[in-house]
Amino acid sequence: MLSALDISTSALVAQRVRLNAISGNLANMTSLQDENGKPQPYQPRFTIFQTDDEIATQDGAAGVRVASIEVEDKEPAYRYQPEHPLAIKEGKWKGYVAYPNINLNEQFVDALEATRSYEANIGVMEISKNIARQSLSILA
Numbered sequence: 001m002l003s004a005l006d007i008s009t010s011a012l013v014a015q016r017v018r019l020n021a022i023s024g025n026l027a028n029m030t031s032l033q034d035e036n037g038k039p040q041p042y043q044p045r046f047t048i049f050q051t052d053d054e055i056a057t058q059d060g061a062a063g064v065r066v067a068s069i070e071v072e073d074k075e076p077a078y079r080y081q082p083e084h085p086l087a088i089k090e091g092k093w094k095g096y097v098a099y100p101n102i103n104l105n106e107q108f109v110d111a112l113e114a115t116r117s118y119e120a121n122i123g124v125m126e127i128s129k130n131i132a133r134q135s136l137s138i139l140a
Contacts, residue, residue, distance in 0.1 A: 004128045006055045008121040010063030015118045017066045021045040022111045041076045042100040074101040
């Protein structure tokens with residue numbers, strides 16, 4: 001019983017981290033500078049999950065954990081805006097501004113998937129609680 005709750009809890013934590021990365025991507029879709037103020041468009045982040053063998057059952061079920069949060073190495077999306085203060089001054093992209101290459105639809109689908117997974121794990125926790133409650137009422 002407790003292992004089901006532990007596994008669901010690990011999944012809830014993992015999906016929360018994933019949603020945080022997605023929300024950061026959405027919030028920084030127009031960030032053209034890094035944290036030091038240098039012209040460097042925001043690079044989107046994504047999470048890598050891994051099984052958590054510390055939360056495992058005898059029948060093979062295991063928890064999940066965030067192995068890492070990676071930065072996507074994507075070429076920026078260039079927009080021609082020669083009057084923009086951050087426009088590239090010379091070279092092939094002269095007059096263009098480098099924007100983060102973040103696909104809004106992809107981020108929304110990832111957020112929806114993470115939300116559905118979160119909801120499914122809440123459902124597992126509710127069912128586990130109900131089973132425990134019914135077991136206690138039978139014993140009492």
